[in-house]
Amino acid sequence: MIEVEHLSKTYGTTSAIDDVSFSVEQGEILGFLGPNGAGKTTTMRILSGYLPASSGTARVAGFDVHENSMAVRQRIGYLPEVPPLYPEMTVKGFLHFVARIKGVAAGDRAERVQSALTRCNLLEKQDVLIRKLSKGFRQRVGIAQAIVHDPPAIILDEPTVGLDPRQIIDVRNLIKSLAGDHTILLSTHILPEASMICDRIAIINKGEVVATNTPDQLAAQLTGGLRYELDVEGDLATVQANLKELEGLRSFSIPETADSSRSKVVLEFASSYDPGREIAAIVVHAGLGLYQMRRSQVSLEDVFLQLTTEEPTEEPTAEPTEEFSEADVETSNLVPPAEESADDRTVASAEAEQQPMPPDQQVTVDASTGAIADHSLPKPDNHP
Amino acid sequence: MIILANILAIYRRELQSYFSSPFAYVIAGVFWFLSGVIFLQTLQGASLSASLGDQAGTGSVDVPYLLLVNFLGWLAIVSLFLLPMLSMGLYSEERKRGTLELLATSPVTNWAVAVGKLLGVVTFYVTLLLPVMVYEAIVLSTAEPAVQPAVMVLGHLGLVLMATSVLSLGMFISSLTDSTLLAAILTFGVMLVLLLVNWVAESVSGGLADTLRHLSMLTHYSNFIQGIVDTSSLILFGSYIFLGVFLTAQTIEALRFQRS
Numbered sequence: 177m178i179e180v181e182h183l184s185k186t187y188g189t190t191s192a193i194d195d196v197s198f199s200v201e202q203g204e205i206l207g208f209l210g211p212n213g214a215g216k217t218t219t220m221r222i223l224s225g226y227l228p229a230s231s232g233t234a235r236v237a238g239f240d241v242h243e244n245s246m247a248v249r250q251r252i253g254y255l256p257e258v259p260p261l262y263p264e265m266t267v268k269g270f271l272h273f274v275a276r277i278k279g280v281a282a283g284d285r286a287e288r289v290q291s292a293l294t295r296c297n298l299l300e301k302q303d304v305l306i307r308k309l310s311k312g313f314r315q316r317v318g319i320a321q322a323i324v325h326d327p328p329a330i331i332l333d334e335p336t337v338g339l340d341p342r343q344i345i346d347v348r349n350l351i352k353s354l355a356g357d358h359t360i361l362l363s364t365h366i367l368p369e370a371s372m373i374c375d376r377i378a379i380i381n382k383g384e385v386v387a388t389n390t391p392d393q394l395a396a397q398l399t400g401g402l403r404y405e406l407d408v409e410g411d412l413a414t415v416q417a418n419l420k421e422l423e424g425l426r427s428f429s430i431p432e433t434a435d436s437s438r439s440k441v442v443l444e445f446a447s448s449y450d451p452g453r454e455i456a457a458i459v460v461h462a463g464l465g466l467y468q469m470r471r472s473q474v475s476l477e478d479v480f481l482q483l484t485t486e487e488p489t490e491e492p493t494a495e496p497t498e499e500f501s502e503a504d505v506e507t508s509n510l511v512p513p514a515e516e517s518a519d520d521r522t523v524a525s526a527e528a529e530q531q532p533m534p535p536d537q538q539v540t541v542d543a544s545t546g547a548i549a550d551h552s553l554p555k556p557d558n559h560p
Numbered sequence: 561m562i563i564l565a566n567i568l569a570i571y572r573r574e575l576q577s578y579f580s581s582p583f584a585y586v587i588a589g590v591f592w593f594l595s596g597v598i599f600l601q602t603l604q605g606a607s608l609s610a611s612l613g614d615q616a617g618t619g620s621v622d623v624p625y626l627l628l629v630n631f632l633g634w635l636a637i638v639s640l641f642l643l644p645m646l647s648m649g650l651y652s653e654e655r656k657r658g659t660l661e662l663l664a665t666s667p668v669t670n671w672a673v674a675v676g677k678l679l680g681v682v683t684f685y686v687t688l689l690l691p692v693m694v695y696e697a698i699v700l701s702t703a704e705p706a707v708q709p710a711v712m713v714l715g716h717l718g719l720v721l722m723a724t725s726v727l728s729l730g731m732f733i734s735s736l737t738d739s740t741l742l743a744a745i746l747t748f749g750v751m752l753v754l755l756l757v758n759w760v761a762e763s764v765s766g767g768l769a770d771t772l773r774h775l776s777m778l779t780h781y782s783n784f785i786q787g788i789v790d791t792s793s794l795i796l797f798g799s800y801i802f803l804g805v806f807l808t809a810q811t812i813e814a815l816r817f818q819r820s
Contacts, residue, residue, distance in 0.1 A: 224665040227816055249667040260662035262573070264580045276569035277666045279562065305580075321662070 177202045177329055177359035178223065183232035185218050192218040193383040195232070200329075200376075205355045207374030208363040215383040216363040217257060220333050223361070224254040236329050250279055253327040253358075257334055259318025263307035267298055267317055270306060271324050278325035292324040296350060312343035319350060323358070330354060332362040336369060348373050403472050404455060406441040409465030418458045419443065422451050438467065566668045570676025571683075578684045588688055591642055595692050598634045602627055603699060624703035625711070631696065632715045632785040635689075639723055640751065646685060647730025648744035650677050651808070655738035664816065670809035678731055678805060682724050689716065711787040718784020721797040722777050726751050728804025735811040754800075 178200040185192045193215035200206040208216050221227040223234050225245045233240060239247040262270055271289045280288050293299050296316040301309060306317060315335065322330055335351065336344045351373055354360060364370050370377050371391035378388040387394060408415075412430065419441070420428055427444040445451060452471060459466045578584040606627040654660040663673050693716060700707045730747035737743050758776035761769045773779055777800075780793035 221661075226661055226665050246667045249665055252665070254661075254665045256658055256661045258658040260657065260659040262577060262657070262659060264577050265573070269576065273569060273573045274662070274666075277566060277663070277668050279667050 177204075177237060178206075178361055179233075179235045180219070180223070181233050183219065183222060183234055184230050185215075185222060185227065186230045191383055193380075196380070196383070196385050197232075198378045198385055198388055200359050200361050202328075202359055203356045204376065205351065205360045205362065205374045207370035207377040208361060208380060209365065209367065209370045209377050210363075210380035211365060214380045216380060217333055219380070220254070220331050220361070220363060221256075224252060224256075224331055225249050226254075250325070251328050253322030253325065253330040255318045255322045255330075255332045255335060257337070259314055260321070261306045261314060261317060264305065266303050266305055267309070267320075268293070268302040270317065271320055274321045275324050278327075280325045288324055288326060291326075292320040295323065295353070296320040297346070312339050312346075315339055315343070315347060316350070319347070323354065327358070329359045329361070332360065334363055334365070336364065336366070344369075402445045402450060404441075404443045404445070404452065405468070405470050405472070406443070406455070406459065406466065407438060407468035408441060408459060409438050409467060410463065412439050412441070412464075415458050415462045415464060418462075419455065422454055422458075424451065438465075563669065563672050566672040567676040567679070570663075570668070570673050571679045574677050574680025575683060578680070584684065587642065587645060591638065591688050592691060594638050595635060596695075598638070599631055599692070599695065602631045602634060606630070624700050624707045628696070628700065628707060628712060628715060629785050632719060635692070635719060636722065636781060639685075639719070639726075640748075640755070642688075643685070643723055643726045644730055644744040644747040644751065646681050647727045647747055648734055648740045650681060650731045651735035651812075652738050652740045652743045655735075656740075660812070660815075664812065670812045671805070673812070674731065674805045674808040678724070678728055678801075681727050681731070682720070685723050685727070686720060689719070708787070714787050714789060715785040718781050718793075721784070721794075721801075722781050725777060725797050725800035725804070726754075728801045728808075729754075730804075732804045732807040732811065735808045735815075 180199065181197050183196045184194050196215070196219055198206070208219070210216050218227065222229045223236065223241060225241050225248050228242055233242075235241065236248045237251045239251070241248045262273075265273065268289060271292055272285060275285045275288055293302050296319055298313070298316055298320060301313055306314065309317065315338075319332070319335060322332065332351065336347050339347060348369065351360060351362065355375070362373070374391065376388065376390050377394060379386050379394075419425075422443070422445070424445045425443060427442075429442045431440050431442060433440050443455070450471075452469075456466065456469060459469075606623050609626070610623040651660070654663065664670075696712070700712065726747070729750055730743070733746045733750065734740070734743040737746075755776065755778045758773045758779050761772035761776070764772065774792070774796065777797075780790070780796055783790055783793055
């Protein structure tokens with residue numbers, strides 16, 4: 177449905193995207209994932225016909241976005257980063273206007289608008305001025321304007337940015353419900369979001385697509401494997417040797433902690449074998465205090481960081497982690513040091529509440545929460 | 561057909577936004593107040609000169625005609641301040657709100673958007689003129705001998721044509737920036753130049769002077785309010801209007817190429 181081949185875009189001498197190729201199949205949701213400034217918006221603008229590409233081709237439903245711009249524009253719904261809304265119009269009036277300029281036949285308009293209102297849960301707000309809507313509702317109106325003409329392809333640029341947790345869940349569900357009938361390309365810099373909503377993910381960094389695959393396979397592609405993190409009290413030396421002899425062990429490390437009486441141990445294993453039982457036995461048998469033991473799969477976040485970080489030493493997250501106070505370190509087990517928003521943390525916990533999960537999985541969700549954009553581009557004023 | 565439907569869609573939205581914004585009502589209020597005061601003054605001045613004419617026994621002054629010419633002159637001056645305020649937001653607001661991205665990714669040509677917007681703002685301006693025309697008509701209907709309706713209609717047609725030219729160029733200026741204030745100031749400047757370029761013409765000579773005099777909107781507007789229709793005036797205003805729409809469409813196209 178959407179085919180992008182060798183697409184490049186340069187502004188003067190700087191290149192925004194370079195030789196980007198990917199395709200989105202009919203009815204699929206492709207997540208476009210990358211840190212801020214990676215070229216997501218540029219690619220989407222080219223696809224929507226807003227920007228011309230410097231070279232390469234992009235086709236939507238078989239039409240070239242440049243040569244058949246009007247045909248493409250009729251077939252896509254596009255939600256830019258900032259929802260394009262007229263504050264002085266009512267929700268319904270605005271959707272009617274969009275339906276009109278998108279070329280929906282006069283007879284179908286009322287029905288299309290009604291259906292968009294229903295899908296986006298906007299029925300109760302249909303006669304309210306857009307100016308008076310909260311941000312979450314505006315975002316929904318933005319999505320409604322992208323689907324009001326029932327386009328085969330929908331392009332959403334960061335549809336959940338700036339929403340509160342409840343709204344993010346609503347919007348994600350809405351997007352999922354659109355798949356099937358519509359082909360969706362959506363960009364995000366929030367990893368869990370991509371792995372939750374999307375059928376496939378294309379990771380873009382510095383203008384290049386570095387990987388395209390399903391969320392599971394992306395993780396598997398990189399390492400596959402299990403990871404155990406232990407929080408132990410007592411003399412580690414007594415168990416170290418035993419732990420190191422465990423079957424399938426790939427790496428063993430003891431990260432520094434602030435508390436001298438307790439130590440952390442991180443063990444990584446080949447995925448075929450789960451040594452949880454043995455680990456617990458070794459630690460407890462040696463008479464050490466086992467305060468925490470958790471298992472996590474290598475997360476998409478790790479994949480992302482590996483793919484987009486050239487030199488780990490330059491990774492800016494290292495700094496804020498060290499600056500964390502003791503209290504932070506203790507609680508940061510469940511929450512990554514990245515400072516992305518209380519928002520996202522709450523999302524994860526809100527979701528965890530909603531759908532009770534086994535404890536180990538719950539931990540995985542939490543651990544993978546956080547925005548990768550913040551790993552690469554931390555906002556200094558958010559640090560504690 | 562589709563293009564017409566698109567123009568109509570843009571036009572309707574534009575009008576709708578005027579009639580639902582306090583800004584438009586404030587503008588209308590101020591305009592009606594000022595034009596009312598000015599009309600009263602002009603009327604008193606005209607009746608004064610009429611009575612003076614009667615006393616002097618000359619009696620040849622065509623008072624209703626003078627009233628119309630003077631008042632239309634004043635209306636043009638009031639419009640001078642009003643028009644940049646009407647055109648300033650046409651595109652700069654769309655740019656600021658990001659709605660330009662919606663328009664530019666919809667199956668609508670830049671031309672249709674520009675024409676629809678221009679028609680919308682001109683309609684709003686004409687709406688402002690309507691009540692004013694009503695009280696002019698009431699006063700002039702009492703004149704003896706009656707003023708020819710054609711003169712009155714032509715005068716206002718000239719005013720609307722001139723306003724459309726200014727609004728069209730103002731729309732172009734508005735498409736260049738996302739600051740409404742800057743758009744208003746620039747439009748005001750450009751409009752002054754185009755209105756008063758015949759002053760410059762007086763200090764130069766030869767073909768250049770003729771050209772400049774011809775480019776001046778004021779010259780052609782004066783013709784109109786005196787009831788003179790020259791094809792060249794129509795062509796000049798038509799050209800300004802076309803130029804504004806054309807440049808607007810081109811700017812929006814160009815905007816996509818340089819956007820960073």
